[in-house]
Amino acid sequence: MPRGAHPDRPLLSRFPLAGDVPGRGAGRGGVASRSWLRQDLGLLIGAAGTSVVGALLVWSATNEAAGTAYLVRHLLNTAIGIALAVAVSRLGQHGLRLVAPWLYGAAVLGLVAVLTPLGLTVNGSRSWIPVAAGFTLQPAEFAKLGLALVLGFVFADRWERGVAPGGRDVAVGWALAAVPVVLILAQPDLGSAVVLGALAYVVIAVAGASRRWVVGIAALAVGLLVAALTTPLLSDYQRDRLLAFADPSADPQGIGYQTRQVRLAIGSGGWTGQGFMEGRQTQGGFIPFQLNDFIFSVAGEELGFLGAAGLLVLLSFIVIRVFVVAGRSRDAFGRFVGVGVGTWLGFQVFQNVGMNLGVMPVTGLPLPFVSYGGSSMFASWLAIGVVNAAYAAGQRPRS
Template sequence: MPTGPGLDRPVLSPRSRPGGLWARASGGSALWWRSDWGLVVAALGLSLVGALLVYSATRHQSGTAYLVRHLFNTAVGVVLAAAVTRTGYQWLRAAAPWLYLVSVAGLVLVLTPVGSTVNGSHSWILLPGGFSVQPSEFAKAALCLGMAIILGERIDREGRPDGRDLLVAVVVAAVPIGLVLVQPDLGSALVLGALAFGVIAVAGTPKRWLAAAVALVAAAVVVALTTPVLSDYQRDRLTAFANPQADPQGIGYQTRQVRIAIGSGGWQGQGLFEGRQTQGGFIPYQQTDFVFSVAGEELGFLGAAGLLLLLGFVVLRAVLVAARAQDAFGRLLASGVAVWFLFQVFENVGMNLGVTPVTGLPLPFLSYGGSSMFACWLAIGLINNAHLAARRR
């Protein structure tokens, strides 16, 4: 038997080396080292700042209850993002149609007696233990996957989708948009519409088709505003946007208090937990729709602008992943997430500043809400998955 330094020691195969089981279970340490940590840290920073803002808006009425739930939602969201990151890229492509169908089934289910109405919208499924699910939030991630797989397959084969592919893509987008409008949830429907339009545009669609898509979206908004599709509660929100005095004790009061809070923040703010409007409880649902007003009042213009820059960084990272993607699926997937976040931030901040109607959209990562937080972190996982796929090639 040969002898020599080390030759009398048992040889360990890669499968039997210490830590090999963990490496296989976690996907290998290289998977996590190659991840887009700038994106992850930015999203985590936003979520943690959001926890402080939510706590500031609710601590006098509810103590630490909302803070604990927000942190719990963040932790679950990070786990979901890690699971999506760990998922194989090809498996994600194969599962995209099924995930889309599951999301549509959720939107149908919420319209049955299983669903519940909150603030005039039949958009929720109540679960035991005080938990609830809003399927329209998950539909945003599912639509990103559905649009990317439909248009991406044709682009990878022939370089440009034809009319049939675009028609299928429009139908795929129209189904969840229509179901969300029936709830009715105009804000989420607008996000889904913007997302679909962005993906179709990035896919290389001719301008005449894009113009037709804009006309369809405009027609849908007109129908929503001129027919009983919207609830009285949501119609009051739109009326108050045009004339805050039309509902001085309801939405008009709320939007007026939000503007007072943001305007009183000045450059540096009144200090965390020191805002007069926020601590006085003058703004209903401030921890959800109007969490940006907490930042504006207590952190001031500089703090609120810093949050917008961080949100912009997340959108920029998604755009860069789309630009570097090696296939159409990854490019369209990341583009859809970028448009989703960009439009939702614009709409939420706009309604806080009084430049867009109040549609009940949360601010990504910052607003309180489990479904919104989970969906946003799922999107982070999707972007990171596309990022890793590009780096492996």
């Protein structure tokens, strides 16, 4: 790839960042200080609506055992997530670019802390840090946002100068991705590690990496997957989850049982479902961890094909809108971060729904905005805030 300006890739640096235009700096009462108020309402409404649907599904999955306890917590997590999104969008593109390395570093420190005595092991994976009153944090969720930000930070400057990333730049990008991936595999959490790998792969490819890097990394990913299935890289529990999707009889008392129950629930929903809080599998408590990994099965059983398809439309709208905002971003940082966020959310939706339908292995990834869990909800809404910062910057009048 030639270096220097390229006719098909216009320089983005001609568009000023927040605070670069006189009279528009933060704290001067100018346009940039109010740009965070320019929010993508469609994206916000889509994410909020999906979170509400998720709250109802979580309520249905837990009503028999816990009443409204999980419903209240899910709504509280949503409210906190929205507040975090507003706070992040208030930073603006320039502020996010400045703090990106620090946020990435904080996420890595959290992943290290998980592997110390501070960490909590659940279902064979040491992925959580207890906080208080039964609440826990999962640093792997925040590592996804941290990686998207730091990769945007690394590649934006060269793109804005019209310089294609060289081998050294690509190596730096992959080294930044490898640190959280290795720490997450040590937990072990293959699902989150794969999401981070996909995020890095797409961002680095979009940033202009040469074809040999793109093809080489894809081949390496295939090799790592084979190693995960054939070596002690993963725990027996994690390996069983991967293999049981193809042959549920391989673990009939564990994940094999779970996947059979999920398929039975979704298959019994028909076109219109058995009715909200009327699903036999859901209300009978036959599906372990249904409020987390397998929340989509509640929609399939109780709302039927039409309801589950409607939920997928909402999730698809969020992902597509994120990519649209990224494509319209006036600077490279917003573009690359948006691409990273869109890849993360899109891949996670595909993986979660796929494992519910039995076409993807079970990796324990939550469904963004829908599954119960504070860390997933906070990270998903923080991602919305970051994308809205790019949207707000794109709405500023040009000088």
